[in-house]
Amino acid sequence: xxxxxxxxxxxxxxxxxxxxxxxxxxxxxxxxxxxxxxxxxxxxxxxxxxxxxxxxxxxxxxxxxxx
Numbered sequence: 001x002x003x004x005x006x007x008x009x010x011x012x013x014x015x016x017x018x019x020x021x022x023x024x025x026x027x028x029x030x031x032x033x034x035x036x037x038x039x040x041x042x043x044x045x046x047x048x049x050x051x052x053x054x055x056x057x058x059x060x061x062x063x064x065x066x067x
Contacts, residue, residue, distance in 0.1 A: 001028075004031075014029050016031065
């Protein structure tokens with residue numbers, strides 16, 4: 001196991017908490033289960049992704065989802 005320090009939207013944290021509470025599992029286990037079920041394409045990108053790709057953005061902008 002490794003420690004994962006993330007900053008997430010409050011809504012995402014609340015959703016993971018709700019799922020974890022409903023199942024009696026830890027937030028870490030819920031995260032692991034989500035990652036295990038995440039479908040990716042041949043490039044390792046989530047199949048649901050419709051946003052810009054790293055090669056299509058200006059390097060000056062930083063993270064794709066940074067605000």
